[in-house]
Each structure stands twice: as C-alpha cells, then as structure tokens.
Amino acid sequence: xxxxxxxxxxxxxxxxxxxxxxxxxxxxxxxxxxxxxxxxxxxxxxxxxxxxxxxxxxxxxxxxxxxxxxxxxxxxxxxxxxxxxxxxxxxxxxxxxxxxxxxxxxxxxxxxxxxxxxxxxxxxxxxxxxxxxxxxxxxxxxxxxxxxxxxxxxxxxxxxxxx
Numbered sequence: 001x002x003x004x005x006x007x008x009x010x011x012x013x014x015x016x017x018x019x020x021x022x023x024x025x026x027x028x029x030x031x032x033x034x035x036x037x038x039x040x041x042x043x044x045x046x047x048x049x050x051x052x053x054x055x056x057x058x059x060x061x062x063x064x065x066x067x068x069x070x071x072x073x074x075x076x077x078x079x080x081x082x083x084x085x086x087x088x089x090x091x092x093x094x095x096x097x098x099x100x101x102x103x104x105x106x107x108x109x110x111x112x113x114x115x116x117x118x119x120x121x122x123x124x125x126x127x128x129x130x131x132x133x134x135x136x137x138x139x140x141x142x143x144x145x146x147x148x149x150x151x152x153x154x155x156x157x158x159x160x161x162x163x
Contacts, residue, residue, distance in 0.1 A: 013051040014109045017044030021117035023152045027138040029114050034135040039110045056101050
C-alpha cells in the first residue's frame with residue numbers, strides 16, 4: 001500500500017521529461033544515485049513544488065486532525081502557554097518533516113526515471129543486479145578518458161565480459 005501511495009504521489013507531482021534520457025545521462029544519473037550525490041543534478045527530474053506541498057498538507061492533516069480530535073479535551077484544559085509551545089513544536093515538525101518527505105519522493109522519482117532509461121538502453125541486464133557494476137565501469141571509462149561516443153560500447157562490452 002505504501003508503494004502504491006508513493007507511486008501515486010510521484011505521478012501527480014513529477015513531470016515526465018519530453019525526451020528520453022541519453023545513455024551518458026543515464027550513466028551520470030546512476031553514478032549520482034550510487035554515490036549519494038545531490039539528486040537535483042539528474043537531468044529530466046522536474047516536479048511541481050506546489051503539488052508536493054498540497055499532497056504533504058493533506059497527508060499531514062489526515063494524521064493530525066484525528067489526533068487533535070482524540071486529545072481535544074486534554075488540550076482544552078492546558079495552560080495557554082503550553083498550547084503555544086505545542087503549536088510551535090507542531091509547526092517545527094511540519095516544516096522539518098516536509099524536507100524529509102520531499103527528499104524521499106525525489107529519490108523515488110529519480111530511481112523510477114533511471115530504471116525507465118535503463119530498460120531502454122540495457123534491457124538484458126537487470127537494474128537491481130547490475131547498477132553498481134555499471135557505475136564502476138562508467139567510472140573506469142571516465143578515468144581512461146574514453147570518448148563520449150564510445151562509452152556505451154565500452155560499458156556494454158565490459159558487462160558482457162563480466163557475465
């Protein structure tokens with residue numbers, strides 16, 4: 001169920017790129033994902049921040065409103081100073097957890113984008129099994145200063161040798 005919810009959020013908040021990812025972009029995106037670098041560098045990863053805020057606001061309210069209704073009598077009896085402190089804490093939690101939510105959604109969207117491009121360029125090599133090996137091969141290609149137009153052939157040849 002959690003997977004379905006994440007996929008639905010990604011479908012709503014993220015825009016599919018107009019053009020498919022090129023092989024070199026796929027290799028860079030895979031390396032970014034493996035090395036835990038900032039995901040914003042991945043080409044074609046666009047999202048509507050307003051939609052993401054709206055989704056997060058709805059999810060937050062689905063959690064908080066029932067809790068507020070359950071504890072209403074207790075909260076009504078609290079001193080106003082304590083109520084203000086609780087309001088500040090909940091505000092901090094709201095904005096603090098938003099960034100975590102946004103990063104998780106971006107990571108999932110980036111993974112989906114990479115897997116889609118992987119299926120186009122390397123359909124015979126399962127992503128889950130080969131993505132780390134391909135990142136190492138790509139790094140080796142960069143170290144050897146292989147020309148851009150020969151990187152795809154180099155990666156595929158190395159993958160075939162290793163299997």
